Amino acid sequence: MPVEFAAIAITSVGLIVCVALHAAAHRFMALSFFGILALSFLGGAAAVGIGHLVLPYVYTLPLIDRALYLAGDLALYCCGWYVFQNVMGGNESSIRFRILEEISLAGGRIPEDVLRERYNDVLLIEVRLQKLISGGQVLESEGRYSLASQKLALLSSIFWLLKRAILRTDSEFDCAP
């Protein structure tokens, strides 16, 4: 078997371990959302690492090739993990997913006013704000909300910079550039 196929097989095993840990952690462990993310990601990554420790015993590869395949497989693994999180964790945070799910749960059709009673612009912001407050990222005091997490503020700034760099706009709700 070509070494490329062995490398793909190692990544596949890593992703299977990741999904199994993710499912098992949700089912059987009392971990936080980020705890489950970390456990599943690191578990799968460890499987990829172990695979690459074994690889030199099966294939004779120069050190540079071993390093390249390790980098390639870790990148592949991270991509698979990211796509999995986006698809399977989609309705944790995706507005589109939530809308589609509301329609699906209503039997494939729903009057728009009923949908908007269940899910609307104000409710969404209130839910997200409460999540940020319960997560300690936002502070609620005397009827005012203020920023408590500098890490998330940095993340917000990074996305804002990317938006400025690529799309030359501050927000999708601004006028087009």
Add this chain to the structure above:
Amino acid sequence: MGVLLGFVSFAVFFGLHVAIWRVRVPARPYGALALLWAGVFAILLAALWLMAMPPTLPAALYAVLLGGSLTLSYLFFYVGIKHDSPSLAILRELQMRGPSGIEADDVEAFARRRPFVTARLEELISDGFVRRDAQGVLYATGKVTAVVRLNEAYRALTGQGQRSG
């Protein structure tokens, strides 16, 4: 060869994407991004052939998988660049307001200035995932039903709680 080709195809694609998008954002950006990467990969492959350095078939397959996976992941990431995240928008607003933050009464006004649900619903309709009839009833068109069902099945299997959105 396969690893390098995968990484280089993504790097060239990303550079071209930023350069093109700064001039003009295509009307259908996701399809345009996928096409751009496929074009870059084909050109790199042709260039290697012309230089008499063609990759082996397994190396080319690995490169397609790596470059394609990086591009697919970037497509998901691009959603976060193109569209504001409600949570990050709240944090940005609080960051801009400084230590005094915002009053609880301002939250509704903030939500009205950033109608996330309305915007996403209109996109689902314009992208053909949802149809709205003359009576204002919304229908799923079935384009993504399989993904939604798969997600619901996985959440049921793993005992995950209610959706939040």
